[in-house]
Amino acid sequence: MDVTGIIPETITTDKHAGYPPALEEVFGDDIEHRTSKFKNNHLEQDHRGVKGRTRPMRGFQTHTSAHRFCRAHDEVRDFLRPATERMQPVPAARRRAIHVQRVAVLRDMLAAA
Structure with a gap:
């Protein structure tokens, strides 16, 4: 939202109980929240690479180590991925x-x- 200046009309997530309160805090009641595990869901797909790497590691001990890993993982992953049209x-x-x-x-x- 900060970059594009666009507030979405609908957001689709899975049925995790943490999403409704977080979305209400960020967007208020101005947004439609849909739950579906079958729709093209960019919010869920965004962290798929990190989840695939952290599962074998059995998670993190602290928020600091999780933050450090996620930041480095995303940068290295983006650097190694070829940019395409x-x-x-x-x-x-x-x-x-x-x-x-x-x-x-x-x-x-x-x-x-």
């Missing part, structure tokens, strides 16, 4: 070449730090 496939060979190149750059950056 919308709906344009990237061949596997090209994707591998981009990934190898970016991993080398990331390794150099971490070695210098």
Whole structure:
């Protein structure tokens, strides 16, 4: 909302009990809240990568370590993912070449730090 200046008319989430109070606190009663696990749900998909990585780790001990991990995870994940035009496939060979190149750059950056 801060970036775009647009307040959504509807928000779709799963049936987790924490969403209605949080949405009411942020948006008030001006928004329609739908619950469905089958709709294209960007709010749920946004943290899928982090959840997939943290489950094998069995979570975090503190909020500070969770914050540090999530921030670094998102930055590294975005750095390694090739940017594409919308709906344009990237061949596997090209994707591998981009990934190898970016991993080398990331390794150099971490070695210098």
